[in-house]
Structure formats: C-alpha cells, structure tokens
Amino acid sequence: xxxxxxxxxxxxxxxxxxxxxxxxxxxxxxxxxTLVNGLALGIATTVVLICTNSIVSLIRHTxxxxxxxLIFVMIISSLVTTIDLLTNAFFHELHGVLGLFIPLIITNCxxxxxxxxxxxxxxxGKSIISGGSAGLGxxxxxxxxxxxxxxxxxxxxxxxxDMILGDSATDxxxxxxxxxxxxxxxxxxxxxxxxILIALRNxxxxxxxxxxxxxxNISESxx
Amino acid sequence: MNFPINSSPHxxxxxxxxxxxxxxxxALIPSTIVYVWYFxxxxxxxxxxxxxxxxxxxxxMLRIRNRPIKPSLADGSAIVTAILIAFxxxxxxxxxxxxxxxxSAIVLAKHLYGGIGANIFNPxxxxxxxxxxxxxxxxTHWIPPQIENLGFQNIDLWSTVLYSVTGSxxxxxxxxxxxxxxxxxxVKGGLKNGISINELRSGPLFSQLGGYxxxxxxxxxxxxxxxxxxxxxxxxxxxxxxxxxxTIFAALFYLYDPNQNLSPSxxxxxxxxxxGAFFIATDPVSAAATNQGRLIxxxxxxxLTYAIRTWGGYPDGLAFAVLLMNLMVPLIxxxxxxxxxxxxx
Numbered sequence: 001x002x003x004x005x006x007x008x009x010x011x012x013x014x015x016x017x018x019x020x021x022x023x024x025x026x027x028x029x030x031x032x033x034t035l036v037n038g039l040a041l042g043i044a045t046t047v048v049l050i051c052t053n054s055i056v057s058l059i060r061h062t063x064x065x066x067x068x069x070l071i072f073v074m075i076i077s078s079l080v081t082t083i084d085l086l087t088n089a090f091f092h093e094l095h096g097v098l099g100l101f102i103p104l105i106i107t108n109c110x111x112x113x114x115x116x117x118x119x120x121x122x123x124x125g126k127s128i129i130s131g132g133s134a135g136l137g138x139x140x141x142x143x144x145x146x147x148x149x150x151x152x153x154x155x156x157x158x159x160x161x162d163m164i165l166g167d168s169a170t171d172x173x174x175x176x177x178x179x180x181x182x183x184x185x186x187x188x189x190x191x192x193x194x195x196i197l198i199a200l201r202n203x204x205x206x207x208x209x210x211x212x213x214x215x216x217n218i219s220e221s222x223x
Numbered sequence: 224m225n226f227p228i229n230s231s232p233h234x235x236x237x238x239x240x241x242x243x244x245x246x247x248x249x250a251l252i253p254s255t256i257v258y259v260w261y262f263x264x265x266x267x268x269x270x271x272x273x274x275x276x277x278x279x280x281x282x283x284m285l286r287i288r289n290r291p292i293k294p295s296l297a298d299g300s301a302i303v304t305a306i307l308i309a310f311x312x313x314x315x316x317x318x319x320x321x322x323x324x325x326x327s328a329i330v331l332a333k334h335l336y337g338g339i340g341a342n343i344f345n346p347x348x349x350x351x352x353x354x355x356x357x358x359x360x361x362x363t364h365w366i367p368p369q370i371e372n373l374g375f376q377n378i379d380l381w382s383t384v385l386y387s388v389t390g391s392x393x394x395x396x397x398x399x400x401x402x403x404x405x406x407x408x409x410v411k412g413g414l415k416n417g418i419s420i421n422e423l424r425s426g427p428l429f430s431q432l433g434g435y436x437x438x439x440x441x442x443x444x445x446x447x448x449x450x451x452x453x454x455x456x457x458x459x460x461x462x463x464x465x466x467x468x469x470t471i472f473a474a475l476f477y478l479y480d481p482n483q484n485l486s487p488s489x490x491x492x493x494x495x496x497x498x499g500a501f502f503i504a505t506d507p508v509s510a511a512a513t514n515q516g517r518l519i520x521x522x523x524x525x526x527l528t529y530a531i532r533t534w535g536g537y538p539d540g541l542a543f544a545v546l547l548m549n550l551m552v553p554l555i556x557x558x559x560x561x562x563x564x565x566x567x568x
Contacts, residue, residue, distance in 0.1 A: 181323070181357035188356070192331070 004129055011133025017110040018141035019201045020210060024108040027101045028142060029190040033153070036160040038146025040094050041101060042139025044083050046132065048105055049114060051079050053131030056119035063120060072115040077106045094163040110138060145193050151176065153184030240339065244299030246456050247502065250447035251306060254498070257443045258310070261368040261436035265314025265383045272387070273305035273321035280326040284334035300339050304328050307347035310498060311542070312354060313365045315383060315402065317390045320361055324350040344549045345509045348542045355537070364402040367428060368436030406434030407494050407538040410485060419482045433492035441497040448501025457505040460517035461524075465500040466491060468525030476533070490529065494539035499524070503541070509549045516552075516559035524548050 032038045088095045119127040158173040281301040308324045328350030336342045413423040432438040473487035511520040531540020
C-alpha cells in the first residue's frame, strides 16, 4: 500500500516530470498560452502515458532488450496517432489550436522514460499508477503555467472552454478587469513562467538535493 | 612628513559607480530640455514615476537578496535605468506603463541575474522591450511635437497628469485626435502601402533632416554623449562604430533607391539612434570589454538596427539590436581578448 502511495507522490511531486525531471518542456512551453490548451494537452499526454505503460508492461517478458526502444516508440506513436484522430473527430477546434503538438507527444521524453524505467520492469497495476500519476503531475504544471500566463497575458481564465464542453459554454469564462500584458502569452512569457515555477519548487526541494539524489542513484546502480 | 608611495598608474580614471551615474544624468540634461520643448512636460511625470518604481523594486530585491540596501540605492544606477525608460516611452502614458517598465527592468534584468555588474542584458532595454511587446497600443500613442501649430490638438500639463493617473482625458480632448504615430512608424506603414518616401516626407511631422523635433533631440543627445566621451566615462569605439555602420548601410540603400529607402541623416536623427549609441549600447556591464570587441559590438548593433527598421516588424529596432548583441558579448570577448606577449599560439 505504501508502495502505491510512494508511486503517486513521486509522479505528482517528488519526481514530477515537468518540475523535477524537466522532461517534455517543449510542448509545455509552447502550448500553455491558456489554461484550456494546457488542460487538453495534459489529458492527451496522460492518456497516452497510461496506455503505453500498460501495453509495455504486458509485453515486458517478450521484449528483446536490443530493440526495446524501437518497440516503445512504435507503441507510443500508434497510440498518439489514435489520440490525434480522436481529437480531430470530436474536438475539431481544439485540434486546430493544439495542432502539431499532439503528434509531438510521441517525442515527449516523459513517456519514453516511464516505459523504459517503470513499465518494462514492473507489473501492469504499478505501471498504470505510475504513468497516471506522472501524467497528472505533468497536467498540473500545464494547468498552473497555462492559468498564470492566461491571467497575466489576456486578463481571462478558462477562455476557449467551449472547445472542450461544447457551444453552450461559449461565454462561461472569467474575464478580469484588465487587458493583460501580451508578453506573458508570447514565448518569453513561457520561459519566465516556468522559471518562476521552478524557483518556487526550489523553496521546497532545492536543485542541489535533486542532483545529490541523482548521483546516489547512479552510484548505486553501478555498484 | 608622510609621503605615500604608490605604483603607477598615478592618474586614476573615474571608477566609482555613483560618480559615473551622476555624469550620465548630467549628460542627459540637454536632450531632456529639447524633449520638453517639443513634447511637453509628460517626460518629467514619466521620469518621476519610473524612478520611484525603480528605487522601490531595487530596495525590495536587495532586501530579498540580503544585500546592503543603502549603498546600492544611493549609487544612482536604478535612477539612470528609470530615466532611460522614461525617454523611450511616450510622453503621454498611463502611470502603470513606467511602473511596469522600471520594475521589470530592475527585477528581471538586473537582480535576477545578480544585481549591478552581473546583468547580461541592458536593464533599461529589457524593460522597454517588455513594454513594447506587452502593450503595443499604449507604446505607440506618441503626441506630436507641439512647439509650432502643426494642425494637431495641444495637450497641457494638467491633462497629461490627469491621463497618467486616471487613464482618461478631459472630455474636450480625444486620445486619437491628439496622438500620432512616430515618424519612423509613419514611414514603415507608408512604404508598406506603396507610398514613396518623398510623399511621406512632405507630411507635417517631417523636416529636412529627420522627424520634426526628433532631429534636435538626437543632436542634443549627441552633445551629452560628447560630454561623456570628454569625461572619459565612455570610450569612442561603440558610438563611432554604431553610428558609422548605420550610416553606411543607410547610404548604400539610399543611393540604390532614394524613393524606397530613408536617407542616412533620417536614420541617424530619428528614433533612439543617438541615445542608443552614446547611452544605451555603452552600458559598461552588458557591452563588450575589449576595444576591438567594442568596434564589432557597435557595428553589429548599427547593422541590426538598420535591418530591423527596414525589414522587421517594429518601426525602431535599436532596443532589440542591443539585446541581441548583449547575448553575443561573451563570444565577442572570447575572440577579441588580447593575446599575452609570448603566449601567442
């Protein structure tokens, strides 16, 4: 039981893909112009993570070590293609906004890292929990960064929610009484925002601790 | 009697930050006077607000970083940053524009990189770039020069203060009626719409040399720059190479087609060219450190400014050119560091 709890806490916080491992930064920076965009990409990534981890975990005994990365990437890309087509069919507008970044989930290092270090060595249950919590951790960062940039950059929150909930929700976003500083939505804003989040994380888990932990892990695995 | 024995050099250059900053402020006086002459007292309001904001953010950041507050506040570097920002934003601006510009310059560009002496970017230009990217509408509402009746509605000091504080004008004034694009902006938009330079320059905002009023601001800024050169606070390399390279590029294109390209005098005497050459690009922290490097640095800023003005998305490119070349400074310094005699490979 405590094992599962550790897995969940690891994915959400202590080994958070975006804030601690700094994986999948490219879509994170590019897509978080609004909270809804971040949420959509987060959900897509989480679904891919859970599916990949379960499939890899199921076939882990038959995997040839020499071609495992190839197999992982093929599994991931077929799943991402499915997600890409599904979003295009059911959330067509959203697909237009996210554009290239859905196919690019294939190259998100979080997914490959999970497949390699968790799913190919653990039971399916553990793999799904680990993948799910890592995905949720990633989504949480996307949400915070997207919300932060949207509030500062456009003075609104939840704009574009109709792309997920349908036309009935067109007006159900929050508009603050200012227009916002455009720079937060432009690329520099993404870097400023992520830097601020990492600086805040530094208050709780200093980067030095992470590096130390990494070094002990490496020396253990070599020893 | 006590005779102190020191090794050379015996004539010491001015090296203390407060003295340098004081001379920079003196050097800005002539251009400030001309600026007020043409554009009214709005710049004083912006200078005041920006300085207060800069000092407050400087104090807060020093407090957070556990550094002594008093000496850094008193050295005047924050004030110089604030004054340069006030020069680059429109005289008629809502109060939060200089506040955001000055505080982001001090917090983001100065203290997050380690405070004075450690900033890789010019703080004033970072503040200006953030403002220009974030608030393109407010940043392009320039009032036209008011010293002569150019057919524009005038705005008095009280209305300027009122606009700064409340963001609205008295009911007899309309923001769109009293504001204009800058000459560089007009040229950029006009050329895009297929209007020739000759037609554009017959407009009321233009004079023989450059933009009406702007030419004299730039010339008097140059006087201030010469004062800094005379005092030995800046070296000649950056201003000379910057102005030369922008002149050469402008002359080449002007000779090729005078109807599609602005004359060299216009490029030299509009926008932020001279202010940039003497006061911004010469920032001792973020500029190149060797003489040869300074020549490369200044010439590249001139070329980039010309390129951004002519083919870029913004009417003036000096700020972006300076920031881009700030990034290149470590590389320039690396390649231009003088070889020690006898160590040469």
